[in-house]
Amino acid sequence: MEYCYASYFSNEEATTSTLNSEGWLRTGDICYIDNDGFLFIVDRLKELIKYKGYQVPPAELEALLLTHSAILDVAVIPYPDKEAGQFPMAYVVRKDGGSISEKQVMDFVAEQVAPYKRIRKVAFISSIPKNASGKILRKDLIKLATSKL
Structure with a gap:
């Protein structure tokens, strides 16, 4: 096995x-390894929604919402809130x-998640x-949501 040294x-x-001290790269990815040894990247640490001290992964809520028969696509973003810090908002x-x-939409999620993970605002959009690689442009949606504040 070959190793290389990376640095800025x-x-x-x-x-x-x-x-880290052993040379492992901290990517900021949140992942898990299943029983068969496969690695699944499920979210980014920097994209977590901080609700009253809890961390809410948008990808988890998106995956749940995509199971609804009336929803074609969805993106969940952090929406600023004075009391909570942020709360999950869904673009559907x-x-x-x-x-x-x-x-x-809010009831569907509320029935299946802990109270701190609930969607508290929904907006409907056409896409x-x-x-180009299919990654959600959350910054664009955050800008759209907060431009109306």
């Missing part, structure tokens, strides 16, 4: 905060002919903005 050019502080794309309401 002329930035020892960034190198130290990114690599309805399936053709679908008429799911904001309350139905979820994504980059």
Whole structure:
């Protein structure tokens, strides 16, 4: 097995905060290994929603919402809140002919998750903005949501 040494050019502080003492790279990915040894990356640490001290992974709520028969696509973002810090907000794309309401989306999630993970705001849009590789452009949605504050 070959090893290589990685570092930030002329930035020892960034190198130290990114690599641990054994040389492992801290990617910021949240993952798990199943019983068969397969690694699954399920979220990014930096994309967690901080609700009253709890950490809520948007990908978990998105996966849940995508199981609803009236939802075609979804993105969950952190929405700023003075009391909670942030709370989960969902941007939902309805399936053709679908008429799911904001309350139905919130109730669907509330029935299946802990109280701190509940969706507290819903907006309906025609499509979820994504980059060329299919990653949700959360920054664009956050900007859209907060532009109305």
